[in-house]
Amino acid sequence: MPGYLLSVLFLFIFTAVPAQPDHPQHTDGAARTFLVWEDSSRAATVSEALEAYHTGRFSPLDPPYLNPGFTTSVYWVALEMPPQQEALILVADNAHINHLEWYAVTDGHADSLAVTGDFHPFRQRPVIYNTFAFPLQPRAPLHLLKVDKAFESLQAPLKIVTRQELQDNRSEEALMNGILTGIILLIVLFGIFLFLTTREPVYGWYALYVLNMLGWIWANKGLGFHFLWPDSYYFPSRSRLAFATANLIIGVQFLSAFIGLDKNSRIRKVMRVFQVIWGVILLLILWPMDYRVFGEYSMSLQSSIPVFTLIAVLFIAAALVQQIRKGNTPALIYLVATLVLLVFVTLESLYHLGSVKLPEFFAHFGIFTGVVLEMIIITFGLAARFNFYRKEKEAVLVQMHEQQKALTDTIITVEAEQRKALADKLHDEIGSMLSLTSLHLGAARNGGPANGEKLEQASGLLMTISQTIRNISHQLTPVAIEKYGLLHAISDMVQIANSSGRVRIELVLIGFRNEQSYPSNYQHTIYRIIQELLQNIIKHADASNVLIQLVELEESCTIMVEDNGRGFDPAQAGPGLLRSVRAKVDYLQGRMDIDSQPQQGTMTNIEIPLPGKTLTEQH
Known part of the structure; x- marks a missing residue:
């Protein structure tokens, strides 16, 4: 902003504030007179300008400051001064005059000394200087300077200096x-x-x-x-x-x-x-x-x-x-x-x-x-x-370190709870069924009329044990992911839950056709999130219908799990609600929203960025 502000201020000051008389002191004491003539036709030659000078059409320029502002004219400046022994220089202190012509008038004849301006190459200047400097002919009583900056704003302070003064200023x-x-x-x-x-x-x-x-x-x-x-x-x-x-x-x-x-x-x-x-x-x-x-x-x-x-x-x-x-x-x-x-x-x-x-x-x-x-x-x-x-x-x-520490603590706590639940299940279910199977096999070994019946009961218990161990194995490590992929593992999990007859689950899977390109940990975590949401519905929601959707998008994937269970009031839910699921979602840098009302079911919506991507801000 200041760059243009400088230009704006220049224009307003130079066009609105009149120049005040400022007569510099000169060491040689020579009298100098500046006169100016406005050529509105922009076509006057030096001979015509000289004629205008002799016929009195030039006006005094006092102080020597040419400042017409925006103009459509060309200006001729006449410098009257007696012959001098010392080499003097006229400086037009404006680096942006388009065209200047410098003449020395002797015996009524004007000789061209220089043609310069920013419409001409810099080397064409009579004196190498950032603004315009014109040497005076010592014996010429009159010099003419044509100043052409038509259709622009013109300001040109004029001053006479010695060559040494110019050199000092330049240095x-x-x-x-x-x-x-x-x-x-x-x-x-x-x-x-x-x-x-x-x-x-x-x-x-x-x-x-x-x-x-x-x-x-x-x-x-x-x-x-x-x-x-x-x-x-x-x-x-x-x-x-x-x-x-x-x-x-x-x-x-x-x-x-x-x-x-x-x-x-x-x-x-x-x-x-x-x-x-x-x-x-x-x-x-x-x-x-x-x-x-x-x-x-x-x-x-x-x-x-x-x-x-x-x-x-x-x-x-x-x-x-x-x-x-x-x-x-x-x-x-x-x-x-x-x-x-x-x-x-x-x-x-x-x-x-x-x-x-x-x-x-x-x-x-x-x-x-x-x-x-x-x-x-x-x-x-x-x-x-x-x-x-x-x-x-x-x-x-x-803060991120503290959040990561809290997340790690949550994951460790959840894993400890899961291990305890697994130990209880192994002790209560598998242990008791193995003991009962051992009793049936012992009774069959002793012989008796019910020998076949005991063997059949033992066989059924072994099948139940096998199925239970298979379910526990899936809870620990979804082997199907490694063998058949994420989509197959999720379908297998839903099929097992459907086979219980307690709930009807509808599964929608879109995308993930190139799931092998995703890290194994990423796929396992998505599997665990869906598994824990489904287990929570089966254990607590008392739902008859469940809809599970997993959709792969360009930058992220969404998991939507909806049930028609008893629901709950989110305002009364504690901070530990689905804590393990939230920890896994945070681990994948995702977002999780839960929408539920009492007796109106629950919908959980999760958005997780794909590996190497980030979620955009929500508005």
Whole structure:
């Protein structure tokens, strides 16, 4: 957001605040006069401009600051000064003027000295400088500068410096630009590091946001044209607007992630609309066409963009205030960082207008400094956020460990209860039947009229024992899973329960045709869940009909068991209800819901993710 906010603020300040007289002190004491003539036809030649000068159509430009705002005209600036021995240079302190022509007038004749601008290669500049610098002819009493930025917003502070002063300024700017760029690049690397460490999108958006902001600064200061795209005639005039618009799109994305806006919130939806509109604007900016052909339309679009963007910025600011009132600390950090930047932007802008006095450093590097401070503040906020989430993650891990421990304790307890029940069954049923069989066999061995009857009774008991042992074996380890597969094992279990005649069970199995690809433990646990639900119905529900469904889906499987038994009131059920089943469902990271009413039966619905999958959140 701040990238475009800078552009918006520039436009409003430069078009709304008049430049104040600011007459610099010159060491040579020479009198300089700046005059300006507006060529609304945009077709005047240098001879016609010189004629306009001689006929008095030029007006004084005091202070020497060309600031018409959005314009459709071309401007001719005349510089009157006596011949000088020292080499002087005129600086037009704006890196984004499309076309400039520089002339020296001697004996009424204008000689062309340079043709440059961001519609021309950077090497065409008469002096290698990020803005525009034009050497004066020492013996020429008059110089003319043609300034063409038609259908755009034009601001051009003009000043005369010596060659040494220009060299000193260039060295100082190179040093400070390098230092401040290095700081921002370190912040970018920090964001990339956090993103690679955590894989959280907020840090990736932050790195991209800061890098794009650096692109805007380089474009605004002319560094991009100097070092990155020096031969382009297409991008220099669009670079600031392109970076600013892209920064709005990226900035809103980062802001939403940074302050934790819900994707479905009203604020986020409105911001998404802004992003779409800015995306369309960015495409129009980068569209490879000569926008001067559509000059009036292009200027209308450019002048309306700041108004629309200001509305969007005010909305975002209101959203930030709303989030701050809700106790959103990152929103407060972001707002403070943005306000710090705006202070520096406003001060530097007013300095260039001659409205305030600033130390030399802040006068030329105020915006750069403001951006660095903004990024540092946000970086501290991100570092605090990273530390907070790290502690939160540790707390979650501790909680998961406690839950896993509780789950393990539950499984151990349930297994102990099952072993005890199995021991009781072996002792009470198998033991008593074996003792009775032994008595029958002993009586048959002693002989007697009932010998055949005793042998037949012993044989029947042995068959019962065999069947009981088979059932116990299935309860311990469903051998049928290993031999015939999960579906066959479940069908066999239901068939055994149906054969008792106590309940009628209907079984529906869908999917699991490739069940061999699932781990054995996964299949065994599903089998146990269905087995325990069925046993619970037979023992407690007093049901006559049961429906069991096992359905394989794309990401999960569902188990639905429904009976027409006595049911129960869930509000009165204890926490231990189907504890063993719940433990197994939790072990497989599934969900379990029980729906029951007294005398209306019970329906248990279980959803379990397939191996390697996870369940989506329920809404």
